[in-house]
Amino acid sequence: MCVPSCNVTLLQNGTYLRNGPGVWEVGDGSALGHLFDGYATLVRVSFRRGRAAGAHRQLESDAYRAAKERGRPLLREFAHCPTKPASLVDRARGVVGLVTGRALSDNANVAVLPLGDGRVMCLTETTRSSALIDPCTLATIGKFRYADALGGVIQAGHPVVTGSEFWTLLPDLVRPGHRLVRMAAGSSERNVVGRVDCRGGPTPRWLHSFAVTENYVVVLEMPLRYSISSMLKSELAQFYLFDWLPASGSYMHVVRKSTGKTVASVEVPPFMALHFINAYEEEGEDGQAAAVIADCCEYYADPAVLDALALHRLRSPRNSDAFPDGRVGRFRIPLDGSPFGELEAALDPDEHGRGMDMCSINPAYLGKEYRYAYGCSARWPCNFLNALAKIDLVKKTAKNWHDEDGAAAPSEPLFVARPGATREDDGVVISVVSDVHGGGYVLVLNGKTFGEVARVRLPYGLPYGFHGCWIAGKI
Numbered sequence: 246m247c248v249p250s251c252n253v254t255l256l257q258n259g260t261y262l263r264n265g266p267g268v269w270e271v272g273d274g275s276a277l278g279h280l281f282d283g284y285a286t287l288v289r290v291s292f293r294r295g296r297a298a299g300a301h302r303q304l305e306s307d308a309y310r311a312a313k314e315r316g317r318p319l320l321r322e323f324a325h326c327p328t329k330p331a332s333l334v335d336r337a338r339g340v341v342g343l344v345t346g347r348a349l350s351d352n353a354n355v356a357v358l359p360l361g362d363g364r365v366m367c368l369t370e371t372t373r374s375s376a377l378i379d380p381c382t383l384a385t386i387g388k389f390r391y392a393d394a395l396g397g398v399i400q401a402g403h404p405v406v407t408g409s410e411f412w413t414l415l416p417d418l419v420r421p422g423h424r425l426v427r428m429a430a431g432s433s434e435r436n437v438v439g440r441v442d443c444r445g446g447p448t449p450r451w452l453h454s455f456a457v458t459e460n461y462v463v464v465l466e467m468p469l470r471y472s473i474s475s476m477l478k479s480e481l482a483q484f485y486l487f488d489w490l491p492a493s494g495s496y497m498h499v500v501r502k503s504t505g506k507t508v509a510s511v512e513v514p515p516f517m518a519l520h521f522i523n524a525y526e527e528e529g530e531d532g533q534a535a536a537v538i539a540d541c542c543e544y545y546a547d548p549a550v551l552d553a554l555a556l557h558r559l560r561s562p563r564n565s566d567a568f569p570d571g572r573v574g575r576f577r578i579p580l581d582g583s584p585f586g587e588l589e590a591a592l593d594p595d596e597h598g599r600g601m602d603m604c605s606i607n608p609a610y611l612g613k614e615y616r617y618a619y620g621c622s623a624r625w626p627c628n629f630l631n632a633l634a635k636i637d638l639v640k641k642t643a644k645n646w647h648d649e650d651g652a653a654a655p656s657e658p659l660f661v662a663r664p665g666a667t668r669e670d671d672g673v674v675i676s677v678v679s680d681v682h683g684g685g686y687v688l689v690l691n692g693k694t695f696g697e698v699a700r701v702r703l704p705y706g707l708p709y710g711f712h713g714c715w716i717a718g719k720i
């Protein structure tokens with residue numbers, strides 16, 4: 246592949262990596278039925294002196310290998326249950342499999358993360374999914390072995406990773422809550438920093454991602470709760486692995502990184518969010534943090550987005566108004582002991598179009614007051630996110646990009662800063678666009694103007710993917 250008109254002053258040498266689902270069928274037509282369940286396909290696009298070269302490869306998880314060998318999925322996926330246990334012995338085996346995590350999929354199709362020490366990790370929300378890959382060949386090196394005895398079978402889908410550390414949350418299915426853990430770059434040992442107990446209800450809430458500020462970690466509780474019964478009985482709950490229980494309330498907690506102490510725990514309006522965008526501390530008159538602001542992609546407290554991502558819905562006519570509306574939800578969490586927090590739209594959703602998810606920011610602004618976010622949006626009618634938006638959270642406006650023939654699904658727009666940049670939006674945005682005709686291209690947008698810098702037409706189509714990362718320089 247080559248980049249025909251690439252602006253090399255904007256696009257530094259480096260490698261874009263992306264993870265996501267790519268294979269839903271194994272054996273003789275045995276198929277998974279939800280976007281979240283496709284077996285992980287890694288994509289690499291390396292940019293060097295204005296040219297690009299790419300590759301893709303399947304991640305060799307145990308779940309994928311077993312499905313290929315047996316011709317059918319064998320493990321519990323998000324929306325797929327293995328065969329129900331036929332006997333008491335099988336049921337007992339199933340319980341052991343749940344407790345050890347071995348009955349749960351290790352299909353690490355959510356994120357791909359450079360750990361700051363040269364290692365690159367892929368993962369999904371089961372602890373055993375954590376795997377190391379070679380960023381050059383995309384080969385699966387093997388399991389990431391945590392050098393600790395923390396146990397637990399579930400982890401957040403989006404750890405927060407910087408050059409020096411790795412923060413994540415481990416849901417506790419037995420004593421509902423979340424353990425906050427930290428791992429230093431170069432280490433494989435997680436250390437428990439603190440714990441947040443869930444407020445009300447029998448099980449922890451689903452927590453796909455979370456947010457951090459410079460001094461705090463924001464732990465969320467939305468009404469979507471793990472269904473232990475769904476896991477034990479090998480059957481789908483109301484929303485696959487979860488039940489929607491708004492009567493159990495919605496809460497936000499703020500934990501101090503240095504002590505692990507919870508410094509705020511407030512009730513907030515009900516919400517539904519998979520992805521947090523960023524968070525920062527709002528300064529009071531005394532110069533101390535008076536509140537935490539946390540932004541997310543919010544679906545108006547409606548979990549219907551999970552059903553909207555079932556493959557039979559995504560394969561329905563694309564001109565149906567089937568994709569749920571979304572907005573940038575902004576939480577304000579007071580740190581003065583007040584019992585309630587606020588949630589409102591950070592800008593008029595009409596600015597970016599209907600639908601909003603899969604955001605990235607300039608990573609230099611992680612945990613700090615920031616102005617710009619880049620996300621997938623929707624130009625209706627559509628049944629999936631089909632546009633991109635650059636959001637200005639200060640002016641409360643958006644710049645939008647949309648494929649001219651309207652038949653494309655751009656993946657998460659990843660912001661990459663220009664080397665030496667001083668402005669927040671000085672850089673490029675990279676997205677892989679899948680079109681419904683089976684083709685696709687790598688799209689490079691100017692981070693400031695949101696105009697096209699380059700398109701790299703792919704020799705073959707790639708499925709829609711989830712999350713990516715950037716590794717500067719040569720790998």
Ligand SMILES: [Fe+2]
Nearest residue numbers: 355402453712
């Ligand atoms: Fe995600």
